Amino acid sequence: MPERLELTKNAQFYVPKNTIDDAIINDILGAAVDNMDTDAQFVVDLFRADKRVDESELEYKCSVRVFPSVRPVYFINEELEDRVYAFIILIEYQNYLAIFKKSCANISELLKEHFTLVDSRDLTSTFGDNDVEFQKIALRNMTISDRAMRARSYEAADLKGLLSTHSAGRSIPFYLKLRQGAVTKTISGTGRLVESSQRKSLDEIAVWVREQVELIENPSNDNNFLDSFAKKVELSDVLNACEPNAILVESTPLQERIERDGLTLRYKTAGGVNVVISSRIKNKLFAGLEKVYELDPECKVVGRENCTRLRKNEKSLTLTSKVLTKFRVIENGKEVTLQKFIVKNGYYSVTFTDPKYMYFMGACFEDSSGISEINSILEIMHPKLEMPTVTSEKGGFTNTTTAFEVNSMFGVVESLHQNDDYIFCDDLGIEWADHITLNRAESNISFIHSKHGSTMHFSKQPS
Template sequence: MTKNAQFYRVNEPAEDELVRNILDTASENMNPNSGFVIDVFRQERNIEEQNLSFVYSAKAFPSSRPVYFLEDDFEDKVYAFILIIEIGDYFAILKKSCANIFDLMDENFTLVGSKEFSSSFSDDDVEFQRLALRNMTVSDRAMRSRSYEAADLKGLLSTHSAGRSIPYYFKLRQGAKTRSISGTGRVIESSSRETIDNIAAWVSEQIGLIESPSNTNFLDAFASKSELNEVLKICSPNAVLIESSSLFDRLKKDGVPVKYKTKKGRIIGVSSRVYKELESALEKVYDIDPDLNIADVNDGSRIRANKKSLTLYSKSLAKFRVPENGKLITLQKYIVKHGFYSVTFGDPKYMYFMGACFEDSSGMSEIDNILELFQSIEEIPAVDSEKGSFTEESENFSEDSMFDIIEKIHAEDDYIFCDDLGDEWADHITFNKENSNICFIHSKHGDPSTSASNLHDVVGQGIKNLGSMYFNAPSMLSKLDKTFKKNYKSGKGVQTKIPRIRKGNIDDFESYLANLLKDYKLNRSCILCCSFLSISDVTKEFNKIKEGQPVRGNIVQLLWIVSSFAHAVKDMNVRPIIYCAK
């Protein structure tokens, strides 16, 4: 076999009955009327030259699974196997094409997390070459996951807001060895095929690494694992998100069709329309009420709080079926087995993901960093609209509109362009040679509030247009000819006399832009101008979170959204700023 195993910690000595139950469950997809090629139960072996004793159990058997790329009723005959190696207080599971044993293992053992493996390496010993992160948010306006790859990510990857990021996969090199470690407790090491004795020696080596963690590690800056039962004592789940992109990517990659069980018990393939409706439904974030029922679904869907896990129950998802290892299982079971769901809590520093609970390790300093994004603008309380009213004779935006205030705030900049409507990069784009700065400004007006919904839209615009901030000269000059040289036309179709070039001599712009883009000090700012927010209100509510006081759900969402905005912008080497009232 290759070195590819999942590691579990034994909570109490495993009885023969439990081990036999695991083996029997794994072999439930064995072909009828066929026998085991290998059938070994808890046999002890000794490797004298390595002074190693271990116990192993194994089953290998023929199994069949449907072939989906042919229309006729073909089957693919494979040989499945499961190997259990017991060393000390650990079980290592190596398996292929077996039936699902996830529920049984999760109920009786503790999965060894990816950070437990990573903590066994010193930064001086390894090169982190690939890293996949899940942000601790379920906001539909926030970046949910990211991945990075480099010769060595240490020193290259910004750890801003790292405490709110869960590492769920990483690949590292240690000398000549390359390991991949996932959040599901799976370790894969590049190797040729090995005998059971050599695999057992490798398992023993991994256990030794787990048992002797180093002092510091690159991944210590990221979210840390917490005991679910301890988290549930202090806060309750408040929202669930199906990781729909991961789910459907997996289904499409493996060529797995989705089927549906009718009221009469027939299993039929779903149409493309139903498939799209299912995708759309699973993209949403669903609130969880205090009784752990999923709100606004009305089919008895709920979150079940088990001793060590949160599982999803849904009658709607149970009606859909997907084939796995030759058997049809419910889509609900498939989602739970593969960890394709996330649960957030009333306390925003916790999140349940891929079968484990995580805590934001950045602590309360993250809130202080977030509050530094806000800048108070004296004129904002007087704002009464986003753009004001227009007539065909209008030459400027209305007094006390957001657009007018922005142009006053940036009056010292060299160039100000209004890019609102159409193929917009921002509401305003400004240039300042003295400060070596380019600003993309997005404005949103609303009544004073700490509601997260107003911020959703403007944050979405800001993040969506981050890529445009690294424009080249030809693309900006093209926008100048196609958009900025025209007068502003309102969204209601009123053609005004307001020039989109709000400030600056356009005849000099081409040479000005060329010099600015060559400036080694050039920096960029993504600015949100939000008349509905005030620093005092936000600070008051965020400080409650710091002090462990209860806050309304919208405050938690507001914190997630602002944190995600800051994280996404800083990842692009852009400065995040939020203009608001005092």
């Protein structure tokens, strides 16, 4: 039966905190089918089966459950239900677990308990800058201020060389689209890797999983472009240095997710009855979520100390709110509190008393501006063998001088650019540059500033 499966290359990868055993896999599968239609049967049910692909000499374990699920229909005032088929596929290879799933129930809590996610930073280390073309990137600025731009995205045939990485250290990449040869990949901030391809058989997907694991195990050191952005750090190290001081619910992606997936919002009344909220209440809810909320030294929300706070865990920061627990989201036929939905999907950001840190999408990041720019600055600097022979800036002059001396800085510049179409000496005191050159063949304009000094002078300040 599993041979009938045709899948896309769309997975998340995990590393177990201990060892993978029958109990853990059984718990994950059990949680995933929690939204299974009552009295229905599994279309495919496979538990940790040993599989082998002879032509690739690949051995792996595979667990599969395909099952029908129902969810209420809200666009008509009748008791109708949508019937969909959901699946979860777990592929175990070496010390990795690859998860493929669609329309199944929430398994995030179990995964957090037993596994460590191979995050987007690990996935982007599987290739070097020269191997790919960065076609799209979405960035979250390290701020929650109402007066600042919070997010932006860029798209081009290849962003390398087009997108300035100046001050990129204060930006967190949360979506990346790239082309590697003929293959297009996307990597999201949740650690999901999607590779464009036709649908593949289960064995072919397992071969792809092995390829990704081998790439993860052998990361590239040529990641200068992505290294320019904010780097991930351990939350424990940040909490040892500073404290959270404000929180923002990412209301825009939250609202877009609810509207895109057609999710229903309900409110639990004092009598315990769940009612679908009106548009007026929904708009009021999201207007409240758009605000930035300050935190006191105990991580309680200022003005709402009795009902809302930020909980500090070993590896995460969790938002807890009595108000948000009264709202319910219906997803895949199952009801979860709005608070749990926000936390599960990472729809909140936290800033700290030290502004170089920010918590976003379940991870902590550090501003790497300055340090991350050193390599990119060095890359644009090219040494010239003629410069050590320079003895002055312009050299000497007489009434008959028609060119700068060959051992002057100005003379070296004009010699280096002698093949350009035009060279303008603009040294007039109010110039844009000492020289401006135009090269039509290379579609290039150069602004050149020339300085020379034979000694370093230091002024001693009075004590």
